[in-house]
Amino acid sequence: MAVEIKRVKYMPELRQVAELASEIWHECFVGIISEGQIDYMVEKFQSLPAMTDQIDRQGYSYFSVYDEGELCGYTAVKPEKDDRLFLSKLYLRKDKRGRGxxxxxxxxxFEEARILGKSRVYLTVNKHNDHAVAVYEKVGFTKADVAVTDIGGGYVMDDFIMEYVL
Ligand SMILES: CC(C)(COP(=O)(O)OP(=O)(O)OC[C@H]1O[C@@H](n2cnc3c(N)ncnc32)[C@H](O)[C@@H]1OP(=O)(O)O)[C@@H](O)C(=O)NCCC(=O)NCCS
Known part of the structure; x- marks a missing residue:
């Protein structure tokens, strides 16, 4: 069975994505941000209520990724009012990385951006997330800016803003 990427439409699947998100975040951000900040960000951005609100009230779409029928990753996007699509999330479980x-x-x-008539995709990525930055650069994103964002709880996100022109 090939890789399948599909829009998340129903609550039971979103609940599974939330569980996967917590697992991936607690693995991939160790050494980049503190355990406390990981817990805080998972609750604030990737808990089931947070993601439900993003979809229902903030214009986000989540896509789940299945390999051999097994949920192993997810991505989320949000169209901006201008010509950009915001790539908010791109997460793959560790054992599925490095396989294309x-x-x-x-x-x-990028297909979603084209469907929505957007000409650019942008994202924020932690400045110390070297692998993700390398992947984005390989695909054709370039660093456009930096941003330090106060997310409450005494935490900040220290990011590059990267952009891809379709
Ligand atoms: C970011 C993430 C989804 C990328 O998935 P991945 O499986 O690790 O990526 P891949 O190894 O398939 O690499 C994708 C492409 O970048 C290339 N690449 C990877 N590392 C590279 C490097 N150091 N230098 C240059 N190119 C690189 C790969 O060759 C591949 O290109 P190809 O498809 O043309 O062969 C995954 O690493 C992940 O989930 N990381 C943890 C979560 C995270 O940090 N998400 C991003 C938050 S902003």
Whole structure:
């Protein structure tokens, strides 16, 4: 069975994505941000209520990624009012990395941008997330700016803003 990427439409699947998100975040951000900040950000951005609100009230779409029928990743996007699509999330479980799945996920994001009539995709990525930055650069994103964002709880996000022109 090939990789399948599909829009998340129903609550039971979103609940599974929330569980996967917590697992991935507690693995991939160790050494980049503190455990406390990981817990805080998972609750604030990737809990089931947070994601439900993003979809219902903030214009986000989530896409789940299945490999051999197994949920192993997710991505989320939000159209801006201008010509940009915001790539908000791109996460793949560790054992599924390095297999070309990320490129398929990004292709789906670019397809969504085209469907929505957008000409640019942008994202924020932690400045110390070297692998993700390298992946984005390989695909054709370039660093456009930096941003330090106060997310409450005494935490900040220290990011590059990267942009891809379709
Ligand atoms: C970011 C993430 C989804 C990328 O998935 P991945 O499986 O690790 O990516 P891949 O290894 O398939 O790499 C994707 C492409 O970048 C290339 N690449 C990877 N590392 C590279 C490097 N250091 N230098 C240059 N190119 C690189 C790969 O060759 C591949 O290109 P190809 O498809 O043309 O062969 C995954 O690493 C992940 O989930 N990380 C943890 C969560 C995270 O940090 N998300 C981003 C938050 S902003």
């Amino acid at each position: 799945i990320a490129s398929q996920m990004l292709e789906r994001v």
